[in-house]
Amino acid sequence: MEIPYTVSARPDTGLWNAKIGIWLFLASEVMLFGGLFSSYIFLRLGADYHWPVHVLNVPMGFINTLVLIASSVTVIMSLASLKMGKWGACKLYLLITILCACTFLVIKFFEYSDKFHHYGVVMKDGTVLEGHLKDSQYFIKFENVTSLTVKADGQYPEFDPAYVFQHCTTPNPRLKTPGGKEVSPDKAGLAVIEEEVRKAAEDKEEAAAKAAGRAPSLVPPRLPITLTPVTPLSFAVNSTALPITQPLFGYTATTLNFKDNTTVEGTLTDDKMSLHVDKVDVRSVPDIDHSVAWKYLGEKWKDAFIEHRKERTELFHKEHPEQDPMKEEEFLRRGLVMATHTRLPEAGHHEAEGVGELFESVKETFGGAVHDYPDVEIESKDIERWSNFLPKYNTFFAIYFTLTGLHGLHVLAGIIVLTYLLVVDTRKFKKDPEHMANRIETAGLFWHFVDLVWIFLFPLLYLL
Amino acid sequence: MSESPQDIQKQVKTYLIIGGGLIVMTVVTVWLSFVDFGSHSNNMLIGMAVATFKSSLVAMFFMHLNHERPLIYKIMMFATIFVVVMFILFSLAHGDGLHMPGFESHAAAHS
Numbered sequence: 001m002e003i004p005y006t007v008s009a010r011p012d013t014g015l016w017n018a019k020i021g022i023w024l025f026l027a028s029e030v031m032l033f034g035g036l037f038s039s040y041i042f043l044r045l046g047a048d049y050h051w052p053v054h055v056l057n058v059p060m061g062f063i064n065t066l067v068l069i070a071s072s073v074t075v076i077m078s079l080a081s082l083k084m085g086k087w088g089a090c091k092l093y094l095l096i097t098i099l100c101a102c103t104f105l106v107i108k109f110f111e112y113s114d115k116f117h118h119y120g121v122v123m124k125d126g127t128v129l130e131g132h133l134k135d136s137q138y139f140i141k142f143e144n145v146t147s148l149t150v151k152a153d154g155q156y157p158e159f160d161p162a163y164v165f166q167h168c169t170t171p172n173p174r175l176k177t178p179g180g181k182e183v184s185p186d187k188a189g190l191a192v193i194e195e196e197v198r199k200a201a202e203d204k205e206e207a208a209a210k211a212a213g214r215a216p217s218l219v220p221p222r223l224p225i226t227l228t229p230v231t232p233l234s235f236a237v238n239s240t241a242l243p244i245t246q247p248l249f250g251y252t253a254t255t256l257n258f259k260d261n262t263t264v265e266g267t268l269t270d271d272k273m274s275l276h277v278d279k280v281d282v283r284s285v286p287d288i289d290h291s292v293a294w295k296y297l298g299e300k301w302k303d304a305f306i307e308h309r310k311e312r313t314e315l316f317h318k319e320h321p322e323q324d325p326m327k328e329e330e331f332l333r334r335g336l337v338m339a340t341h342t343r344l345p346e347a348g349h350h351e352a353e354g355v356g357e358l359f360e361s362v363k364e365t366f367g368g369a370v371h372d373y374p375d376v377e378i379e380s381k382d383i384e385r386w387s388n389f390l391p392k393y394n395t396f397f398a399i400y401f402t403l404t405g406l407h408g409l410h411v412l413a414g415i416i417v418l419t420y421l422l423v424v425d426t427r428k429f430k431k432d433p434e435h436m437a438n439r440i441e442t443a444g445l446f447w448h449f450v451d452l453v454w455i456f457l458f459p460l461l462y463l464l
Numbered sequence: 465m466s467e468s469p470q471d472i473q474k475q476v477k478t479y480l481i482i483g484g485g486l487i488v489m490t491v492v493t494v495w496l497s498f499v500d501f502g503s504h505s506n507n508m509l510i511g512m513a514v515a516t517f518k519s520s521l522v523a524m525f526f527m528h529l530n531h532e533r534p535l536i537y538k539i540m541m542f543a544t545i546f547v548v549v550m551f552i553l554f555s556l557a558h559g560d561g562l563h564m565p566g567f568e569s570h571a572a573a574h575s
Contacts, residue, residue, distance in 0.1 A: 013533070013535050014533045014534075014535065015533050015535060015536070019536075020535065020536075020539075023536045023539050023540065024539055026540075026543075027539050027540055027542065027543035028543070030540070030543040030544065030547060031543050031546050031547060031550075034543075034546070034547030034550055034551070035547075035550060037547075037551075038547075038550050038551050038553075038554040039554075041551070041554055041555070041558075042554045042557070042558060045555075045558045046558060053504070054497070054498075058494065062490065062494055065490045066487055066490065069483060069486045069487055069490065070483070072483070072486075072522065072526055073479055073480065073482075073483035073526075076479050076526055077476065077479065080472050080475060080476050080479070083467065083472050084469050084472050084473075319500065320502055323502070328502075328503060328504075329503075329504045330500055330502075330503065330504045330507070444526075445527055448522055448523075448526045448527045449527070451522060451526075452519045452522045452523065455486075455515055455518045455519045455522065456515050456519065458490075458493075458515075459493050459497065459511045459512070459514070459515050460512075460515075463493060463494060463497035463511060464497060464504075464507055464508050464511045464512075
């Protein structure tokens with residue numbers, strides 16, 4: 001059956017059908033994004049930390065805004081060209097729109113991956129150090145391992161030597177079983193270990209049954225087994241792994257607890273985090289002059305910070321003589337947060353402010369490693385929590401990824417629809433340009449809406 | 465397709481002007497966000513005002529909401545009312561703050 005009113009207007013509504021359809025869809029979209037925007041407001045008003053402002057890459061967001069505006073113009077130019085009967089121009093404009101949409105997603109991809117590799121370390125005193133990890137990883141190093149206790153109770157997860165020993169840094173590790181046999185942590189070794197576990201369980205059950213005067217159970221409960229390394233072993237566990245692939249439940253100064261129930265005993269030798277610090281944020285520190293940041297960064301950076309704060313305070317008093325700077329979020333962000341590339345103590349003043357900050361971040365984005373970030377080795381006892389800039393870091397990144405992720409899916413949907421129009425429909429509707437024009441108009445309305453959402457997203461997430 | 469080629473030519477000119485205006489306003493938004501207006505809520509208000517103006521230009525000219533059939537306005541009116549009500553509900557939930565020692569007098573002073 002033919003769909004009616006694809007070109008002419010339906011008498012009762014005064015509109016062709018697809019137009020009502022797309023507007024009903026857009027109405028639902030308004031409500032969908034409205035809900036998310038109100039949760040943004042809710043999260044922001046209720047945030048118990050300093051809401052990040054200008055922390056996303058503004059130039060990249062700016063370029064993406066231009067790209068979307070340009071694509072909004074080209075999609076409507078495509079419609080206008082078709083109405084004037086210019087098929088070639090119509091197709092060209094559609095193609096440019098699709099390319100703009102792809103550019104948007106590529107830029108978004110780079111922005112996301114930048115966040116995946118950027119870390120924030122919240123210290124116990126409220127100091128926040130931001131930066132990149134050395135070698136992009138953070139290792140917990142454990143040496144002098146004297147025993148491995150395997151909870152071989154037959155429950156899931158079962159002991160798998162490969163699981164634990166993939167983190168062992170000693171070549172060819174050898175283990176001694178309680179029965180005195182020497183094994184390697186491989187399949188053959190596991191069979192020997194399993195055999196001993198079974199035998200130990202049966203022996204114990206037999207003794208218990210004899211003492212109680214009953215018949216022994218056929219499936220006696222299995223017991224933990226302790227393996228002793230022949231030579232002391234070393235382990236290094238990557239702590240930056242995703243939570244789901246993170247092999248440890250946790251660790252202490254003397255034990256590593258693997259998720260397969262193996263407990264490794266030894267000595268913790270290193271769980272310091274190596275960080276190239278690009279930003280120091282002391283807004284939440286009660287005693288700023290004794291922030292733990294200066295313990296790591298040293299007096300030089302502390303002096304630089306104090307001067308930075310002094311300058312900002314003087315400027316603030318000059319501009320707003322009536323106001324208390326410590327009550328102004330704007331001042332706190334500029335006065336108590338210091339980007340370490342803006343002040344190199346050795347190089348003297350090198351200040352980038354306001355829009356000038358943008359040029360710094362552009363240089364950084366395009367690989368101009370102009371910065372000499374200070375390196376620090378943070379002790380784990382000073383760390384409250386740390387993470388890369390993912391939804392788990394704070395509610396800002398949670399709503400950032402939710403909103404831009406959903407918007408990005410809309411861009412992807414736009415690419416699919418516009419590509420369909422360009423590849424399939426332009427061939428099919430050569431004889432019926434009016435129907436084609438309506439199709440482009442419908443897709444265009446969706447595309448303008450995607451642009452409209454971004455017009456709000458860009459200032460809310462990147463600028464304000 | 466009731467429009468004549470002259471009409472469409474005129475529309476194309478409008479689209480280009482609006483597109484250019486949107487780009488200029490984007491630059492302005494970025495610049496304004498780095499200007500200190502005394503408090504951050506002022507920056508917020510100004511930024512959102514520009515964004516609302518930009519998005520209404522898109523809706524009016526690109527989405528042709530400046531001359532559209534009444535039915536579409538009705539559909540969008542319901543969606544808009546829904547969103548406004550939701551914004552109000554969210555602000556009510558936030559306004560209904562917890563009681564904290566030492567902050568009671570502050571709350572009373574504002575009520």
